[in-house]
Amino acid sequence: MNSWWLICGIVGVALLAGWQAFTILFAYISFVALREFLTLAPTRREDRLVVLLVYMSILISYWAIWINNYDYFLVIVPIYVFVGTAITMAFMGRTDGFLATVGIMHWGVIVCVYNLGHIAFLMRTPLGEVPQAGPAGLVFFLIFVTQFNDVAQYVWGKLLGRHKISPRVSPNKTWEGAIGGFITTAAVFVLLAPFFTPLTLYPSLLVGLTLPVLGFFGDITMSAIKRDLGVKDTSRLLPGHGGALDRLDSLMFTAPWYFHMLAIFALERF
């Protein structure tokens, strides 16, 4: 419970302190998540320096956020980090395990830097485009709804859970829990959206219904990865919560979706 309040405190203070503090915080969170991922996933001895290069992509991506250049942000990871790591690894010359390791690097950067980076970029939304809560309200709402969805699914699953969704990947997930969670989260989203987002009723209904589904799949995907690697938690960083990736799994999938939904339906900036 302690580490839970600590996270809330740190994220809360950074949200109130403004986009600069928040960008730095999320750059560091991306680093911790990526380090956890690359420590756990198999890499080759020869790839040490490539890993360092992959860490550099955090600086470059968050620099794009810092200078408020969305175009740079969009292409840095999926194109240039992709090409850069592949070139470096090919140049290193070891071919066995090449495809698997280069894939692991790309997977790590996409979820830990690119997807999470969208949250930091939301803080650059112009004040005029959002309700009074400001860009921090947008971000708070995303994090709140994602966490709420996790809890709602858990509670509904405990109350009514009977039929397992994917017994092999995540045996505790049930249809009753998921659907109960989706509906509860959607209701809360639609109810609170006017205070935190510029979404009108129908778009907010759409986002409210889809966002929890993304959160659910983020969770399931990380579970699949953990099973593949043979671990229960990704690390012991947060006592009682496992690692950074355990805590961020849903957010890694909800963040870009929320961002794009806002961009399509409401925000002129993106």
Next chain:
Amino acid sequence: MLQLFRRLLLVCFVKPIAKLIIGMDVRGKRHLPIEGPAIIAANHNSHIDTLLLICLFPSGSLRHVRPVAAADHFLRSPLSSWFSQKIVGILPIDRKGGAKRDVLAGCREALERDEILLLFPEGTRGEAEEMGDFKSGVARLAETLPETPIVPVYLQGAGRVLPRGARIPVPFTCSAIIGTPFRWDGDRVSFMKTLKSTIEALSAAAPPLRWI
């Protein structure tokens, strides 16, 4: 003055690096003695190992913590010698030794001064993230001072951060797993066996390491 500087360096610089950049994870901290005499015996893969072990201790114990390190490696140049002895606080040991000189005399004296020795029984860093054979020096030390607690520690990850021969450190999460202390049991062979098997057993508690 120097001690104050070392403590400041540890608290403001070394510990934050270990915690925030390397992401060090410590288990079994209750087994760690903060007062000497004691021998901390760990597996060895990297210079980072020494840094991780030092970071286990509160800065108040720093004066008593003495990493045992090879004189032929660390006393090569005046600068390295000064840094290793004054700042890190190593206890230099002559690995080659002579038939007549007692290589372990310095270690014994340190233990008699109630210091905490950090010792790597492998004697060398070896291949990254692989455990080599243990040298029996630690058994001979325990034999002469049988009351000294021996604390087994398994270190993982430092061999990836900075393997032998590498110059640039790369952050990977590291683990330090501290086992239950034990004492001299009267026989060198069985003592060494206990030490090695304890450290190997601790490694089972570490997260899986896949390095292909």
